[in-house]
Amino acid sequence: MKISNDKRKTLRLLIFLLSALLVMTVSAAVYNYMYLQASPISAKTAKVVFANGSDATAAGTSVGTNGTSVKFTSMSGWPNATRVYENATVIKNVDTAVSFVCLLSRDSWSGNTASIDTLYVRIYNAAGTLQGTLDVKASNTTTFTIPFGATWRLEWNIKWSATALSTDTITVTLAFRVTGEGTGE
């Protein structure tokens, strides 16, 4: 039986492909398993929480469930005058042993931001000493360490420009990062 050269070449190619497929199959079948287990991932009481300050009513302060978020819905200001909400909300470190490093930064802002002259968020300790200032317009950050058991107040300082209109509004979202876990975690 005589096989033509073309058929022979085709057969060789087929054998080569089958061999390659065999090699690939054998390679993929060799591996190692490693396991990462998180158990339990538990829900714990927040150690740093927001609460209403004495200006909560004026500022429209609404503290989220568990004190881990806060929203202000009725802050305003007069053009070319500075409006100060000295105690819109307080930040409490409810841990009994651990101080927390906190970082406050602007997450986003939108609306008539060009009509804002200055917008500061300031943190004061119970003695009234300034602990940090966030310049929202400049979008810097501020870091402070709140001792265990302390309650500090958060002040909003808003100045609309002289040309601001009574229809102007902005929305500001700040990110508040609390480093660490605290005791009992």
Place this chain on the structure above:
Amino acid sequence: MKAGCYITGIFSIILLATMLASVADGSVYNKYYVQASPISAEKPKVILQQGTAGTSTIYTNNTSAKVSVTAFEREFYKKETINYAWESVTSLISGSRGDDVGVWINLPWNFSYYGVNKTRIYLCSNGFGVFDIATTDYSNTLQELADRKKIAPFWDDLRTDTSASAGIFAENKTSPNRVVIRWNTTRYGASSDIAQFQSVLFSNGTIQFNWDVFVNLPNFSFTSGIGNGLGKYIDVTSDLAANKSIRFTPIQREVGYANHVTTYLNETLTVTTPLSGSRGDDVGVWFTLPWNFSYYGVNKSSIYLCSNGFATFDVAYTGYSNSPSAMANRKMIAPFWDDLRTDVNSYDGIYSENKTNPPRVVFYWRTTRYGDSSDVANFQLVLFQNGTIQFNWVNFVNLPDFSLTSGIGRGDGTCIDVTSEIGGGKSLRFTPNNIFDHVLKVTNQVTDNWKIRLRAYAQSNIGRLYNCTIYFYDGGGVFRQIYIYNGVYSQQFGNWYNLTGLSTVYIAMTVSAAGTGNSYVYVYLEVLVPGTSTYNLMIITFEVS
């Protein structure tokens, strides 16, 4: 080879430490969110407005201002030498004989001293009289004179008991009304050195010194003049001579009124019957005021109340045809001038009642429109003892049916027309400007109550300000906010002032400066929401040139 191992080892340690540090510092954190939405710009509810003194610049939205004033002292008195006018006074004041002694005497009328009424004066053996606070100090300087409300014809270390004729004598005299006070003294430690002199207080506020006899005048070390107690004085020490009289005459000022809407008040009256003769159509009645009421700077003792909703001074008038020009040609106070009747309902008429705290008299008109008794107008006129006038528009029925004029007329062709302000449940006040000059007005445009105060937060070149006071004035009282004395703050912020709904308060200032130059005081007007720590800061710059 060995060195290479060390380098590799150190690098490994640094790398490990860096990894550990990054894990410990930043690997575990919680992220919360704080959202403010919306933060809105709103129309200002408290605004600044221009005053009557200095130059005030009000910036956009009336939420900041600059005030430029020139340092000056209002001159209260003109000093002049008059013909020698020694008077006979023989009534010794009990308790006035001695060394460093003094005694209060009551004045027969209110005596205006530097614009403030005084009812009594403390007379001291050391040759002076002083208001408000008794003092018997013999050491005399111009500065001490300036710091006291003191009338000192001859202030020195004197005695009033070294002879039978020595003492302080005083008598009330008339034509013109005056109190004459005579000192018969000797110098402390030298009874042969004699000083006899008088001070005369006239009921119109004039002060006169009569210097009579001085023996060994060079031996004395005296001060003569008057002080206002606020750092200002008039020194006449060098004018002193025997047989000489000198007079301080109050400088009369042009008087006008500033009007502004104020907190609405419906005065409650206890009287239940209207004034006799006040019920009818086009009728009127004279009313005797409980005190002299200053109208455009002229005292009035009675007022004519007309059923047509106005009052006049000097002349009885009952006309119903009204216009601003007709008002301007009469000395007229017209809370609601129209063709009215005060006799339709049993309770109609004009009621009056004297009240205190503050002293004032309230007139209450209960009227209907002539020809249609269903159109009602009830309103009040309040005259305060300090010259302030207030309209309380209580309530109206069918107000558009009326054709009225409201305001005050001076009788010389000028008036203040406030007809456009009329509305039920509203009050409007006229404050005479002889009481104050104001540099700014603070107006509450809403019914909310606020607390306000001034706080100086920066300054420039204030060392030259030796007496600068910035204060609130509301027609009833003065509320000092900032005080600079001898170039330094004596008071940097004031007490909270209650700025009630729809009311106005004035910012006024007095200032004296040494030398030329410009001084700046940068001030926040703090506008606080009562019961909170939420407030607004409005910047006011005071420039003193």
